[in-house]
């Protein structure tokens with residue numbers, strides 16, 4: 001800012017006109033071009049690679065500021081050291097934690113996505129970050145993926161739609177969203193080595209649409225390449241993904257940022273569409289093998305300069321990268337009109353709580369075990385380590401240092417009163433810790449008016465954590481036995497699972513009430529207590545299929561080649577010391593193809609524990625049969641599907657009405673049906689509302705590999721209106737002529 005002021009005042013004393021790149025009245029493109037032509041080659045090289053763990057240089061001579069990134073995607077990460085992956089121990093970086101993105105997806109509420117993005121953007125802005133590393137848009141392919149909690153579920157339509165308001169609101173504050181991890185980063189196990197092979201249909205129909213929506217509708221200003229390979233090439237410099245599809249087919253004009261340490265080749269980075277290199281392995285202080293300062297040894301630093309000087313590379317491509325990075329800077333820090341931010345405020349905590357309350361999913365509720373009204377109980381037994389555990393810590397790069405995190409036990413005590421809540425840990429992750437016997441738990445449970453079990457996963461390695469997949473689908477630490485014992489001892493037992501993934505539920509029939517409680521952020525305990533007590537009526541719906549067993553998931557049906565992948569020599573990769581790059585490669589084939597999640601279970605008539613889109617309420621909703629505005633349409637035409645939903649219970653509530661479409665007859669194999677619309681409506685007792693969905697030919701298309709285009713075939717289509725993918729309330733048919 002001081003430099004900029006000096007440049008401007010110098011310009012005015014010398015009578016020189018304000019340079020175009022500093023002139024707000026000019027378009028960003030004009031300003032970027034002007035800045036670019038003033039820059040030396042070295043300055044261009046400087047702005048396309050990092051200078052610290054989370055920043056890259058600007059152009060100090062011209063007063064163009066640095067880029068500062070922050071994780072992402074659930075809050076603004078604590079400051080880390082310049083050169084090391086360690087906390088910098090600042091005291092002014094205690095942030096608000098927002099619910100994990102699975103919870104946001106489970107709200108099925110675009111407004112929640114918007115308030116999330118706005119508040120998060122304001123926190124980033126206050127902390128002087130101009131790139132927010134999120135949202136994560138990878139598709140939930142297997143419940144073993146350790147990072148599913150950072151993503152928006154298994155359905156490309158839902159993930160895409162739910163990403164847009166978040167991105168737009170973050171960017172309104174003048175902070176770039178950086179959607180990640182593009183693409184096919186659907187597991188953490190050996191994430192740097194897996195080489196994904198899949199059909200073009202699966203790529204275009206399942207794994208790319210959310211990114212496309214984020215780029216074309218959300219207008220994300222940056223995107224992060226993923227660690228894995230696709231078709232033999234690392235995704236941070238993958239020609240097909242970055243040059244052909246992202247820029248060529250989608251017209252992306254933002255900056256492509258590498259994942260931290262995801263760049264492996266100067267030549268490919270130059271030619272295949274990467275703009276900004278971060279995190280390549282270095283401590284930043286010592287000299288590299290080449291005798292260079294470590295950041296100079298980055299692929300897009302001195303090695304790139306040398307490569308261009310040798311005549312092998314095209315210098316125009318360096319201009320292109322610098323242009324994209326400048327555009328990122330001009331859209332953010334160089335925008336003098338962008339609003340100010342705010343940080344860790346009560347307002348942001350309230351936003352966080354609202355989203356949490358909207359995303360919690362009531363999976364099962366027999367005999368109206370829930371809500372547990374405060375006036376109906378004198379003593380509640382709370383059991384489970386997760387009731388008294390900080391969930392914003394751990395999980396990898398999304399970990400947060402929070403101003404506050406209300407744990408479930410704190411939330412329950414605050415709502416019901418300390419005297420009504422007794423707590424027993426019940427199980428522990430610590431092998432050396434000795435607890436009560438199961439018998440003692442049962443005795444205490446039998447004497448309580450109600451029991452609330454709070455368990456699940458905990459963001460430790462292998463328990464929903466970056467760089468490690470889960471090793472098992474089941475709950476860890478012997479929780480199943482504890483749940484069974486509690487349910488046996490007290491019929492008024494509610495089981496709350498804290499996780500970002502489905503887990504095995506062998507006690508499904510025995511547990512009368514089950515709640516999916518996600519990782520809920522700063523207000524976790526308050527939101528949970530309000531839902532359990534009935535102050536808030538739950539309205540979340542599952543953004544993924546809750547399988548009964550792992551084999552019910554498509555990805556776990558074709559042996560190791562399909563998950564977790566096999567070494568190129570066909571061996572299982574576990575515990576191998578990998579020496580050369582060729583051996584390092586792990587082949588991973590998405591043999592389940594387009595049949596991910598509900599698309600798979602519906603094809604094979606598998607009954608999951610809970611279906612995609614499922615979620616109960618404390619009230620009931622009645623749907624009128626769907627009616628269509630016309631019985632046929634032509635390409636280019638539209639049909640409106642409408643119905644009324646009525647709250648027929650005795651408490652106000654919100655319902656997510658879902659629209660799916662199936663192609664009755666097709667020349668290619670297609671899913672039974674696919675999500676093509678959803679609306680969340682709030683209804684008072686006895687109130688009804690009309691819900692309308694517009695259907696166009698785009699909603700009927702599949703990706704035709706031979707034509708490399710989207711195709712809608714003439715014929716009959718079925719519209720399904722449901723309260724979940726498995727709870728279809730009515731159907732109607734129409735023709736595409």
Ligand code: BGC
Pocket residue numbers: 071072133180259260397
């Ligand atoms: C993660 C990214 C993250 C980056 C910076 C990487 O390991 O994959 O999601 O944004 O680190 O922390």
